[in-house]
Amino acid sequence: MSGRSDSSPVPVTPSLLRDWRLPAPGADKYSRGSVLVVGGARSTPGAALLAGVSALRAGAGKLTLAVAGSVAVQLGVAVPECGAIAMPETSGGSVKAELDGISSYLDRADTVLVGPGLDDPDLAGELLQALLSREAGRGGDGTSGASDGSQGGPAVVLDAYALAALVHLEDQLDPWRGRLILTPNPTEAAILLGRDVADLERDVAGISERFGAVVSCQGLVSKPTGPDADGPGLWKITTGYGGLGTSGSGDVLAGAIAGLRARGTTCAQAACWGTHLHAAAADRLASRMGPLGFLARELADELPALMLELSV
Numbered sequence: 138m139s140g141r142s143d144s145s146p147v148p149v150t151p152s153l154l155r156d157w158r159l160p161a162p163g164a165d166k167y168s169r170g171s172v173l174v175v176g177g178a179r180s181t182p183g184a185a186l187l188a189g190v191s192a193l194r195a196g197a198g199k200l201t202l203a204v205a206g207s208v209a210v211q212l213g214v215a216v217p218e219c220g221a222i223a224m225p226e227t228s229g230g231s232v233k234a235e236l237d238g239i240s241s242y243l244d245r246a247d248t249v250l251v252g253p254g255l256d257d258p259d260l261a262g263e264l265l266q267a268l269l270s271r272e273a274g275r276g277g278d279g280t281s282g283a284s285d286g287s288q289g290g291p292a293v294v295l296d297a298y299a300l301a302a303l304v305h306l307e308d309q310l311d312p313w314r315g316r317l318i319l320t321p322n323p324t325e326a327a328i329l330l331g332r333d334v335a336d337l338e339r340d341v342a343g344i345s346e347r348f349g350a351v352v353s354c355q356g357l358v359s360k361p362t363g364p365d366a367d368g369p370g371l372w373k374i375t376t377g378y379g380g381l382g383t384s385g386s387g388d389v390l391a392g393a394i395a396g397l398r399a400r401g402t403t404c405a406q407a408a409c410w411g412t413h414l415h416a417a418a419a420d421r422l423a424s425r426m427g428p429l430g431f432l433a434r435e436l437a438d439e440l441p442a443l444m445l446e447l448s449v
Contacts, residue, residue, distance in 0.1 A: 146338060146357065146373035149413050154447050159410065160401040162196065169198030170247040170399025173239070174392070175264070176254035176297075177204030179230020182212055184254030184297070184388045189219055191392030191437040192250070195411065196444065197399045201246070203239045204254065205232050231256055234263035236271060243271070247399040248292045252299035253388045262302035265295075272312040292398045292407075294318045296391040300325045303348065314349030318404050320391045321354050342371055351404040353394065353412045360405040372409050377416025378423040385433030390415045393440060414443050 147153070163169050172192040177185030182204060189200050199220075202212050206223035207230055213221030222242065225233040232255060236243070243249060251268070255261045272290065293313050295303060300321050303310075310317070319329070326344060327334050334340050338357060345352045345359035352359045356374040394411035398404060418439035422431040 144371070146371040147369045148375045149358070149372045149409050150375055151447055154410060154413060157406060157409070158448070159196075159397065159406075159444065163198070166198030169196055170396075170401065171199040171201070171245055172197045172392075172395050172399045173201045173203060173242050173246040173249045173291075174253060174395070175203045175224075175239070175249065175251045176232065177202060177208060177212065178232055178254055178256040179205045179207045179226065181254040181256050182208040184385065186212055186216055187385045187388040187433055187437070188250055188253040188296075188392030188395070189216055190434070191389040191440070192248075192396030192399070193218060194437040194440040195393045195396030195400075195414070196441075197248075197396035201239075201242050203242065205230050227257075227260070231260050232264065234260060234267040236267050240271075243268075243291070246291045247401075248294060248395045250294040250296065250391055250395040252294075252296035253391060255298045258298045258301055261298035262305055265299060265302045265306055266309075268293075269306060269309050269312060273309075290316070292316045292318065292395075292404060294320065294391055294395045294398065296320045296387060297325075301328050304329060304331070307348065310348060316404065317348065317350035318394060318398065318408055319344065319348065319350045319352045319354075320387065320394065321352070322387060323355055326354050338371065338373075345370075351408045353390070353408045356412065356416065358405065358408045358412055360408075372405075374412050374416050376413065376420050378419045378428050380423055380429050380431055381416065381419045381436075383431070383433055386415075386436065389433050389436045392437070414440050417443050 174189045189202050201220040203222040205226040209221045209223035225235045329344050341354045341357045342359045358372040362370040394407050398407035418436040
């Protein structure tokens with residue numbers, strides 16, 4: 138590690154975000170970026186729905202949900218703004234690692250979010266392996282190009298079971314390094330580290346360096362550093378209520394980050410903005426409803442107004 142853990146994280150404040158402006162909205166939906174969410178097993182389709190709606194609320198122009206075939210139609214009706222793709226599934230409704238049906242969507246996406254609603258860790262690992270093998274077979278440089286000009290195709294955001302699967306693929310991650318965003322909770326951070334979390338600031342930075350990824354975890358955002366690093370490598374969110382500890386909250390966070398990244402931000406900017414907006418949405422709901430009891434789906438609805446306030 139670069140020694141960065143000895144430095145205090147930079148507070149993510151409204152002032153910082155106003156100086157770190159999001160890209161201006163484009164003239165049409167294509168200029169605002171496309172998000173592909175891969176997840177949504179039969180038993181947990183709502184996770185993919187929450188992530189996808191959050192990506193749209195964060196300003197992404199297009200959304201595709203690639204989910205278990207038995208729930209694709211239902212999600213397409215529940216989120217009429219999305220395209221719903223039926224993925225092959227097991228008899229129990231878990232998503233299989235078969236990419237033929239989403240190959241063209243992978244080519245066109247600006248951000249691919251993998252994990253929300255996947256319910257089988259082994260199959261999640263097979264899915265990541267298939268995605269990495271697909272890129273390796275194409276020379277590691279997807280056709281779409283990341284929105285900020287970084288190498289090799291769309292940004293990749295990993296959440297939930299996709300994070301645990303990453304540990305076993307660490308030596309194959311070169312195609313994704315530099316365009317990878319991880320959104321672990323502390324339990325998932327411990328899995329990525331292979332040990333208990335001891336010092337969250339140091340450990341989040343360690344995950345970032347180890348996997349060559351931007352990491353958002355428990356209000357901390359870290360990016361890999363090196364001799365040519367530009368700007369800080371560790372930020373801390375300064376807002377957020379305990380009410381964020383509710384089912385589906387992490388899916389909303391991952392979706393917001395994916396949507397912001399698709400719009401043309403850098404990975405670090407998407408993570409800082411998305412993590413702040415997620416926490417500020419909880420503050421706003423808590424002020425109206427009380428600190429506990431609001432729903433994850435309600436967090437996403439707060440995002441557009443919060444972005445507007447930070448743009449003036």
